[in-house]
Amino acid sequence: QVQLVQSGTEVKKPGASVSVSCQASGYAFKTYGLSWIRQAPGQGLEWMGWINPGNGNTKYSQKFQDRVSITVDASASTVYMELNNLGSEDTAVYYCARGQSGRVGDLSFGVWGKGTTVTVSS
Amino acid sequence: EIVLTQSPATLSLSPGERATLSCRASQSVGSFLAWYQQKPGQAPRLLIYDASNRATGIPARFSGSGSGTDFTLTINSLEPEDCAVYYCQQRITWPPITFGQGTRLEIK
Numbered sequence: 001q002v003q004l005v006q007s008g009t010e011v012k013k014p015g016a017s018v019s020v021s022c023q024a025s026g027y028a029f030k031t032y033g034l035s036w037i038r039q040a041p042g043q044g045l046e047w048m049g050w051i052n053p054g055n056g057n058t059k060y061s062q063k064f065q066d067r068v069s070i071t072v073d074a075s076a077s078t079v080y081m082e083l084n085n086l087g088s089e090d091t092a093v094y095y096c097a098r099g100q101s102g103r104v105g106d107l108s109f110g111v112w113g114k115g116t117t118v119t120v121s122s
Numbered sequence: 123e124i125v126l127t128q129s130p131a132t133l134s135l136s137p138g139e140r141a142t143l144s145c146r147a148s149q150s151v152g153s154f155l156a157w158y159q160q161k162p163g164q165a166p167r168l169l170i171y172d173a174s175n176r177a178t179g180i181p182a183r184f185s186g187s188g189s190g191t192d193f194t195l196t197i198n199s200l201e202p203e204d205c206a207v208y209y210c211q212q213r214i215t216w217p218p219i220t221f222g223q224g225t226r227l228e229i230k
Contacts, residue, residue: 045224050219107219110168110171112167
């Protein structure tokens with residue numbers, strides 16, 4: 001079945017970086033764009049960025065443009081999100097999510113990973 | 123950036139009743155609007171895409187309507203399992219993709 005499996009919980013100190021992975025299975029990996037979306041405790045959903053796994057093209061929210069990098073290892077069907085210079089406000093659950101149709105630019109998120117909790121604390 | 127405003131913030135209804143949730147966009151999003159349901163401790167689940175299309179496996183009692191700037195998610199014959207937070211999301215103009223702040227649906 002279609003799955004997005006994310007890496008495990010992370011605890012980081014302020015100023016550090018975190019990398020979260022999202023391994024896809026059960027579908028044609030390069031056909032669907034993947035986004036990263038985060039959710040701070042008790043808050044709503046915040047889109048961070050997107051990658052086309054077929055060619056590595058990315059688009060980012062301006063809010064995170066200077067601190068985030070989304071990359072792909074197509075041979076492993078895995079997408080990575082790295083966030084630098086962490087602050088306490090980056091404490092959140094980070095989700096990867098895939099479009100619901102077979103168009104790489106589809107941004108209705110029909111498949112989600114279970115989320116990765118990132119805690120930033122000194 | 124397109125701002126999505128959801129109302130009401132909280133809705134409290136009884137089983138069997140109808141829920142009507144609203145999402146208003148700061149500028150037209152055409153029909154490029156989706157609705158999600160999120161239960162505590164879970165990832166969001168896509169309910170409706172392109173304003174009125176039910177996602178795979180979503181019961182027919184969930185329906186979406188609207189275009190331009192005003193959208194509605196209707197849930198008929200509420201069940202206890204519908205207790206969740208519901209988010210709308212636009213994809214016409216990006217980056218960034220934006221979400222509404224959510225409506226919390228409580229079942230009495």
